[in-house]
Amino acid sequence: MNLTDLESLAARVPDGSRLAMPPDNSLPSVALAKALVRRGARGLRLVGVPTSGFATDLLVGAGCVAEVETSAVSLGEAGFAPRFSAALRAGEIVMKDATCPAIHTMLQASEKGVPFMPLRGIIGSDILAHRPDWKVIDNPFAAGGDPIVLLPALQPDFGIFHAVMADSKGNVWLGRKRECATIAHASRASLVTVERVVEGDFLTDEKLAPGCISATYIDAIAIAERGARPVALLDEYRMDTAYISDYARMAKTAEGFSEWLAIHVFETRAAAVA
Amino acid sequence: MNLTDLESLAARVPDGSRLAMPPDNSLPSVALAKALVRRGARGLRLVGVPTSGFATDLLVGAGCVAEVETSAVSLGEAGFAPRFSAALRAGEIVMKDATCPAIHTMLQASEKGVPFMPLRGIIGSDILAHRPDWKVIDNPFAAGGDPIVLLPALQPDFGIFHAVMADSKGNVWLGRKRECATIAHASRASLVTVERVVEGDFLTDEKLAPGCISATYIDAIAIAERGARPVALLDEYRMDTAYISDYARMAKTAEGFSEWLAIHVFETRAAAVA
Amino acid sequence: MSNCKPEELLAATICRLVLDPSQPTARHVAVGAASPVPAAACYLAQKLGYPIRLSLLARNLGNPFTDGTRELFDLTGQGRIDLFFLGGGQIDGQANLNLVGTGEWPGKGVRFPGSFGSAFMYMMTPRIILFREEHSPRVLVDKVDNISANGTSPPGVFRRGHAQALVTGRCVFRFHPDRARFSLASVHAGETVAGVRAATGFDFDVPGGDDTAVPETPAPSDQELALLRGAVCDEMLETYPDFCARVFNRKQAA
Amino acid sequence: MSNCKPEELLAATICRLVLDPSQPTARHVAVGAASPVPAAACYLAQKLGYPIRLSLLARNLGNPFTDGTRELFDLTGQGRIDLFFLGGGQIDGQANLNLVGTGEWPGKGVRFPGSFGSAFMYMMTPRIILFREEHSPRVLVDKVDNISANGTSPPGVFRRGHAQALVTGRCVFRFHPDRARFSLASVHAGETVAGVRAATGFDFDVPGGDDTAVPETPAPSDQELALLRGAVCDEMLETYPDFCARVFNRKQAA
DSSP states (O other): OOEEOHHHHHHTSOTTOEEEEOOTTSOOOHHHHHHHHHHTOOSEEEEESSOBOHHHHHHHHTTOEEEEEESOBBOGGGOBOHHHHHHHHTTOSEEEEOOHHHHHHHHHHHHHTOSEEEESSOTTOHHHHTOTTOEEEEOTTSSSOOEEEEEEOOOOSEEEEEEEEEOTTSOEEOTTOTHHHHHHHHSSEEEEEEEEEOSSOGGGOTTTGGGEEOGGGEEEEEEOTTTTTTSOBTTTBOOOHHHHHHHHHHTTSHHHHHHHHHHHTSOOSOOOOO | OOEEOHHHHHHTSOTTOEEEEOOTTSOOOHHHHHHHHHTTOOSEEEEESSOBOHHHHHHHHTTOEEEEEESOBBOGGGOBOHHHHHHHHTTOSEEEEOOHHHHHHHHHHHHHTOSEEEESSOTTOHHHHTOTTOEEEEOTTSSSOOEEEEEEOOOOSEEEEEEEEEOTTSOEEOTTOTHHHHHHHHSSEEEEEEEEEOSSOGGGOTTTGGGEEOGGGEEEEEEOTTTTTTSOBTTTBOOOHHHHHHHHHHTTSHHHHHHHHHHHTSOOSOOOOO | OTTOOHHHHHHHHHHHHHHOTTSOOOSEEEEOTTOHHHHHHHHHHHHTTOOOEEEETTOSTTOSOSSOTHHHHHHHHTTOOOEEEEOOSEEETTOOEEOSBSSSTTTSSSBOSOOTTHHHHHHHSSEEEEEESOOSTTTEESSOSSOSBOSOOOTTSOOOOEEEEEEESSEEEEEETTTTEEEEEEEOTTOOHHHHHHHOSSOOBOGGGOGGGOOBOOOOOHHHHHHIIIIIHHHHTTTOHHHHHHHHOOOOOO | OTTOOHHHHHHHHHHHHHHOTTSOOOSEEEEOTTOHHHHHHHHHHHHTTOOOEEEETTOSTTOSOSSOTHHHHHHHHTTOOOEEEEOOSEEETTOOEEOSBSSSTTTSSSBOSOOTTHHHHHHHSSEEEEEESOOSTTTEESSOSSOSBOSOOOTTSOOOOEEEEEEESSEEEEEETTTTEEEEEEEOTTOOHHHHHHHOSSOOBOGGGOGGGOOBOOOOOHHHHHHIIIIIHHHHTTTOHHHHHHHHOOOOOO
């Protein structure tokens, strides 16, 4: 397995890369997002699978992002994503709106190695009107007059997510969050942070294997304890709602966001006493 | 959950039903196949996902089957499938040859609720020439001159497979054999045999959930101990190669097959001493 | 029932819409992430004895999906989800939803989070109940600025269903896909038809054209209230702790 | 090497083809269910120190796939499988494969098991090594009765690769997709070009047109033989017990 450290993992992502990331109800690697901010990544094209959350707002706010393709950007209970909203208003990012199953479908097309895949629905939505890369054809299996949307395959350069653990072979275990498997299959390579590395081979264990992504898809792994934080990690830790609320409050302004970065990403300033 | 007995499970399958079944390297319910023979099922249309094995040969031999759609029928190390071959030669069954990823793709289309899904390859194969229900279109995302196959959605009436265990809610656990999940998602309903039923809810257990198929897809469950036998069940039991060899030998003739049925399915005759 | 909270009225009201015998039976209902009131409504239906399968997207522990976040959409594509809930930053008189934002695309005025799965779910689910607590001309508009998900479709476009109703903090509208218009079904206690009209940016029908014939939304029964505050709250505590604290005054054990 | 078994020669020969430096590197090789000789060849390459990822479909315990049997085909679709092995009940001079059966479709003569994934894998894998131990006019035919998977494709049809070689119990052929013909690369010890020609139902080229210039297939080296009988057999014992017993005279511990 290719075990490295967090900053080296971030160094593997060239400027301009397209990154697929799960949102806050799945397993985002917030640790790697922070490391990308520290490395000063630029021009990233983020794909939210199928939506985007905390890590996306952070990367957008830090100026790392050129484009966001997603079905929604939100901090959940903590409200709208402040730096994303500001960047959109200022025209600093290109926004490619999608709808959740369309993101899944475009990745599944890549997973399967086909140039497109169909999806029902969407016809009549302005999302379709603003996606010249999506096409409507007449269903060849109907008698005619049955329009259906075809979505192009989407192949991210990197899948980026956080897993519970890796084994000696470089397989990672992340349980039922199979959207991360789709991300890994569809992407050229995946960069994964984990809580811990354990001896053995998960694929020889019938209980663990079903929740695994095999090393075939994974470029490199770094240990990042509590690497999903402030997001929950299965039954390992819960969402840190206070941390997110604090972020949402400070990130309302560019200045507040900079201060938050200094404390929580660059750690050049101590956190204010809560 | 809807827990019933094996014969009642078989009684839920009307004559003429289309049944999707995994082959001998996955988790076929040989127990349910035997029960279908006992109930005298007729006109079944079997779909091998993606190939067919012991259970298919058994059902064909017993006269339960009108059509087989699959990518191969084989007894593995024990050779060609004798009753299938005989029925094909005699023109007693309709054979719809496919190729493995095409079976998966047709089920995935059903899983996704789309009328078709594309697949690369196949063009130039006689399989395509003999499947008027498969179409070739020009890839709408290329500049022209890029033919690609479109496969129609395939929705079996029932998914039929064997799982390790069911819980109190009717969820079943079968580990990494996710082709059974695709079968369950694509089929109108699934009928599942299990080794045992345990208390609790697998979906609340992060270790078990990834290898589960939720009760949403499952019509009814019956306990059938060693229900995959002679096929292997994960790490629970191995393939019984002697049993399969014995079958392969006896099933070479219609008479031998009848004798085998009497011993191993109807149990009206004791097995010869080995 | 004078001490019934608005959320309790809304949950009981949505519960009745879920159980509406004139509609195809809701065997499997999915509830989106930020929807405690619809979740309470569905749990209430369960506790009233209706065998509804309820899949809550927001559940972390015991999340019902084992095939990733795709599974909800696949289930819906398969026709296995009978009823879903949608809202919108803007909802217009033809039941079009805007979850993208106001002003020019993609929300140059106020940007909302985004469409989520609405452009798919709205067309692929046989029954949709629209729910938006804020009932103001800002939300209920004549024409949405941007259509995330369209309320009706031209003939020939594959579509399994439409909005059954729109429930707000003031009233219940029924939707009529044949004429692409809402009609006022009931107003909540303390509201009037005129008041609703003033707070609504779109034109709607009143049955028989008679404002005085519009009934009041029935209050929750004692049994319903007891269930909401008891068994329903028990189910929701883990997934919606803030809602349970605010509405039912119940806190999760540490 | 006089005591080298035919399977050992074949495994060593296939191993050299896998490692052929004129070919794109095989980083990830998949081996089908009934293919102990190709599996031995790939394990041998690994034991010789080449970092090849090897996915054995036949493995029950420790099966490499966690997304069902679909995963092999998805991996191949993604371009992640560099090399695969195929055989056939009939193989013809244009490298077409027949796994369906002889006579009229779908095998009214002798029915073979079926196509498995060949119609996809043959076109989507950059490198394919054909392997069929039986070398007779019955198997190696001029034209297959039915094409399960075609050896070449017209221009414009998406295809990642072709057969690199055909290895039989008598010889090694190279395949030339540009002219859709095989050429004889080497004959195994004890075989002659004339003998191969007599046993082959299709016409093939001999480099330079000179039968005497066709080399003998190199025997396995001492190191290769030792590895096959040792470390390779250790790896294969669980998955291919019969093969290991027959070829290496090794039985699995009970």
